[in-house]
Amino acid sequence: MNLNLPIRDSLARSASGLAGVAPRALKFSVISTILGLCGLRTTLPRLGYTAALLGILLCPGLTSAQTTTDENDLIQLSIEDLTKIKVFSASRHLEGLREAPSAVTIITADEIKRYGWRTLGEVLRSVRGFYISDDRQYTYLGVRGILRPGDYNTRILLQVNGHRLNDNIYDQAMLGTEFPLDLDLIDHIEIVRGPGSSLFGTNAVFAIINVITRRASKGTLEASGETESFLGRTGRLTASAEKGRWSGLFSGSLYRSNGPEKLFFPEFAAPATNNGIALNMDWNHVGQAFVDVQYGNLRLQSFFSNRNKVVPTASYGAIFDDPRTLDRDTRGGLDVSYHLNLSPQTDLDLRTYYDGYEYYGPSAYEAPGTGRYVQVTRQRADWSGAEANLGVQLGKQRITIGGEYEHTLNASQKNYVVGQMPSFAVNNDPWLTAVYGEAQLNLIPKVTIRAGGRFDWYSTFGGMLSPRVAVIYSLNPRTTLKYVFGRAFRAPGAFEEFYIDNISIQAPPRPLRPEQIQSNEIVFEHNLAPWLSMTADGYYNHLNNIIENVEAPSGLSYFVSDAQDWARGIEFELEAKRASGLAARASYAFSNAYNSNDGARLANSPRRQAKLNATLPIVHRGFAGLELLSFSEQQTFEGTTVPASFLCNVTLSSKPLWRHWEFSASSYDVLNHRLFTPMGPNDPESAIRQDGRTFRFKVSYRVGPERK
Amino acid sequence: MKPMLLRLACALGLISLLAPLAWTQLVDERAVKAAFVFNLTKYVEWPQPNHELIVGVNDDSPTAETLKKVLDGRNSESRPIRVLLFPSDAQLEQCNILYVGHSSPKKWRAVLERVRNKNILTVGDSDSFAKDGGIVGLVTAGDHIQIEVNLAAAAEAHLKISSRLLHLSTIVQPTHEARH
Numbered sequence A: 001m002n003l004n005l006p007i008r009d010s011l012a013r014s015a016s017g018l019a020g021v022a023p024r025a026l027k028f029s030v031i032s033t034i035l036g037l038c039g040l041r042t043t044l045p046r047l048g049y050t051a052a053l054l055g056i057l058l059c060p061g062l063t064s065a066q067t068t069t070d071e072n073d074l075i076q077l078s079i080e081d082l083t084k085i086k087v088f089s090a091s092r093h094l095e096g097l098r099e100a101p102s103a104v105t106i107i108t109a110d111e112i113k114r115y116g117w118r119t120l121g122e123v124l125r126s127v128r129g130f131y132i133s134d135d136r137q138y139t140y141l142g143v144r145g146i147l148r149p150g151d152y153n154t155r156i157l158l159q160v161n162g163h164r165l166n167d168n169i170y171d172q173a174m175l176g177t178e179f180p181l182d183l184d185l186i187d188h189i190e191i192v193r194g195p196g197s198s199l200f201g202t203n204a205v206f207a208i209i210n211v212i213t214r215r216a217s218k219g220t221l222e223a224s225g226e227t228e229s230f231l232g233r234t235g236r237l238t239a240s241a242e243k244g245r246w247s248g249l250f251s252g253s254l255y256r257s258n259g260p261e262k263l264f265f266p267e268f269a270a271p272a273t274n275n276g277i278a279l280n281m282d283w284n285h286v287g288q289a290f291v292d293v294q295y296g297n298l299r300l301q302s303f304f305s306n307r308n309k310v311v312p313t314a315s316y317g318a319i320f321d322d323p324r325t326l327d328r329d330t331r332g333g334l335d336v337s338y339h340l341n342l343s344p345q346t347d348l349d350l351r352t353y354y355d356g357y358e359y360y361g362p363s364a365y366e367a368p369g370t371g372r373y374v375q376v377t378r379q380r381a382d383w384s385g386a387e388a389n390l391g392v393q394l395g396k397q398r399i400t401i402g403g404e405y406e407h408t409l410n411a412s413q414k415n416y417v418v419g420q421m422p423s424f425a426v427n428n429d430p431w432l433t434a435v436y437g438e439a440q441l442n443l444i445p446k447v448t449i450r451a452g453g454r455f456d457w458y459s460t461f462g463g464m465l466s467p468r469v470a471v472i473y474s475l476n477p478r479t480t481l482k483y484v485f486g487r488a489f490r491a492p493g494a495f496e497e498f499y500i501d502n503i504s505i506q507a508p509p510r511p512l513r514p515e516q517i518q519s520n521e522i523v524f525e526h527n528l529a530p531w532l533s534m535t536a537d538g539y540y541n542h543l544n545n546i547i548e549n550v551e552a553p554s555g556l557s558y559f560v561s562d563a564q565d566w567a568r569g570i571e572f573e574l575e576a577k578r579a580s581g582l583a584a585r586a587s588y589a590f591s592n593a594y595n596s597n598d599g600a601r602l603a604n605s606p607r608r609q610a611k612l613n614a615t616l617p618i619v620h621r622g623f624a625g626l627e628l629l630s631f632s633e634q635q636t637f638e639g640t641t642v643p644a645s646f647l648c649n650v651t652l653s654s655k656p657l658w659r660h661w662e663f664s665a666s667s668y669d670v671l672n673h674r675l676f677t678p679m680g681p682n683d684p685e686s687a688i689r690q691d692g693r694t695f696r697f698k699v700s701y702r703v704g705p706e707r708k
Numbered sequence B: 001m002k003p004m005l006l007r008l009a010c011a012l013g014l015i016s017l018l019a020p021l022a023w024t025q026l027v028d029e030r031a032v033k034a035a036f037v038f039n040l041t042k043y044v045e046w047p048q049p050n051h052e053l054i055v056g057v058n059d060d061s062p063t064a065e066t067l068k069k070v071l072d073g074r075n076s077e078s079r080p081i082r083v084l085l086f087p088s089d090a091q092l093e094q095c096n097i098l099y100v101g102h103s104s105p106k107k108w109r110a111v112l113e114r115v116r117n118k119n120i121l122t123v124g125d126s127d128s129f130a131k132d133g134g135i136v137g138l139v140t141a142g143d144h145i146q147i148e149v150n151l152a153a154a155a156e157a158h159l160k161i162s163s164r165l166l167h168l169s170t171i172v173q174p175t176h177e178a179r180h
Helices: A023-041 A045-058 A069-076 A109-115 A120-125 A271-276 A494-498 B002-022 B029-043 B062-071 B089-094 B105-114 B151-156 B163-168
Strands: A104-108 A130-134 A139-143 A156-160 A186-193 A207-213 A220-228 A232-243 A246-257 A262-264 A277-279 A284-295 A298-310 A326-343 A346-367 A371-394 A397-417 A422-428 A431-441 A447-458 A462-476 A479-490 A515-529 A532-551 A557-577 A583-595 A608-618 A622-631 A645-654 A661-668 A676-678 A687-689 A694-703 B053-058 B079-085 B097-100 B121-124 B136-141 B144-149
Touching (some): A120 A207, A326 B105, A397 A494, A422 A494, B029 B079, B029 B097, B029 B136, B029 B144, B053 B062, B105 B121
Parallel strands (some): B053 B079, B121 B136
Antiparallel strands (some): A104 A186, A186 A207, A220 A232, A246 A284, A284 A298, A371 A397, A397 A422, A397 A431, A462 A479, A515 A532, A532 A557, A645 A661, A661 A694, B136 B144
8 A cells, every 4th residue: 555654763864964983983893894794604703793793883973962063064054055065865755654663675776777686586685684595486585584495475465556466365475577567667665574464464474575666757768678598588668658637657568588498407317307307498478567547646556467487397296397387377456546635644545456366387297097187277366455544643643544355256276187177176255354553652752652453354264463562762863773573464375275176185174273473673773874874683583373284194285374483583784875876785694493393493594694785886877786695504395405505696787878778787696606496395306406697688768858 | 715705895895885985075965955944044035024934844754853953943034943843734824934845746735735825935855846836846966956946836825036046946837737
């Protein structure tokens, strides 16, 4: 829901003028901090942490109040001189969010261009504490140490302009090429960590990722083309217009890739299965369209995406090297919203929507006696709903209340062998309704308390309460300390609840309960200088009733909400941003995640992650973007170990040249390490390798007014 | 090999970042905007002489705090300035200047509608604020802050803007049709 409520405290850094710090002292503390953070792979990690802490503590001006001499000096200046001063831009207001007062990361369109990220998954991989897994079908996201193999990103709420993208069959957050929007349409991405169910309901367990699209501008036409390794090619056409109170943005994209011609899987290295070589088994076809029309306060958005991807990994027992096994995901939605300013202190947002999703997945199988056949799983759902949200400012306090209703008009799940009647077909129409509220109280100076909760009622399992309390303390204009406690949940999806075909999945012994998380988090944010900020956060999460697919004595499996996990960790980040375009983000995340039932470490969970993203301007014409990502080793579902990964990506991008043209060239996995990805319980491989060094070239042509 | 490479890259990246630190001085744009608003009080003429200047701020970003800190209590041509954060409807009547910090056109159009024909100098910091009917826009363009003035809106509010200010500003034409 695009509520246009500006984010407050998490980015409320009122840096007043330059830090009163000697440049040399500042340089020393920052360098020692970074070197300390980089010391994670040495034999003396403790020394590294100590150096980092020393660097931070030694930084002068940490606790002293900031002087205001600069502001007083500015007042004395003449208006002519004021127009000549060079300014540093503070963080922008964020759009529409019933904000979670925790650690927030913003990724801008400029960063997406300068780092050459191709999918939303690659963007998220650069974020502190986040890691991804790509099994050549979908991209999966791990947050704070938890990425359950065989999962579908159900514990992340993914939105576009506040509109939920998780589908109503699998509850999946689509992050790879299956993400329904072209990355060029993004203005910025708001990543809010922590439990968000107190305002948004299901799926908002680990993070809410809200993708905000670009605004329409007067008479603009854009065409862009990309070519990448393995004959990947993309074409996009975007048109935008503005007239009076009307504005519209229309865009369409097509992507095709042949994928690597030969993929080798050692698990199938036998003459009967082509010696482990899958030929032309990684092709990918995507078509997308997006429309955003506004008239005054009324907004209509619509998106559509269709992706066809062949599956090379012979998952779920399919025949190896058979191109008939593929995933086709179709996702679309229509969203109409209206914003009302009832008074300068009160605003009302109304939204209604209609969404659809279809999964079409044929798989080639071979059975003794039956021979070869193709079995199709076809899931289809459409759902519609309405939301209302009221925000009231009462002096220094702020109240938000709202309600939602959503009805899945039809969730149809089918399984059939091509040419035969369905062996399984079921139709359901669950619904949910919810009310929520949050108060932001500024009763004590320097302290903000945000307390709220949401009550959901599901036709499938009944009621669920998700409270959240946050205390935000601004020590001084440049330093903020937060503590957040919250409970969030993930309701069982239609797939878990209703798909009982008695061929592979049987009825559960007990009704499924929603998963729940209890989350505690402390965040420390500080501006070392107007252009340099640091964040440190620590968390302790406990998950209950995790829904798992468990094998039964009959040989079939069933879903049950029994598992329990806990995770705790600590993360550090330094971010620098200069007006010239020079920017860098360095982070280090440490996490420990365990299964509470048997005390075993969780699979797919790297204990340490270190990242560096840096952009440097090049001779006023463009930028060089460097990305260095390091993840420690992981256990796979089967108990084997996937070695540590080190990834280096480089992108050279240009500013607009000759007014209309922009170019970029990228190389991914420059060192050709061919990273390993752990696989899930339904894959015959315990891990597969990624593509190694690949390239992409991109050209775009734009006609229209000058972009700032 | 790998840990060394990573550390080296980190260090190089950060050192190259810090190198220009000693030479460029960048000022926080919020402080500059507050200074601009102060200057506006000197170069805008209200229809009636004012005993004090009341600046309403409809903005919950740090800019609001800076405005309050810098302007509250200061004197401009022997008129004390008072800053009101989030003025109520009644307080709006008394404002001489209204600083609108919302980033969304929907919000500031609603606010501008409210203060029409009221002799209030509306100031905003978003790109299309002046085009949309605001009187003065303080727009960050690249490294500098530029002034945009909507003369039609100023005339509607019966405010006179000194030629010294106009000389430094970009005059902006309103883009949308008159609202009914």
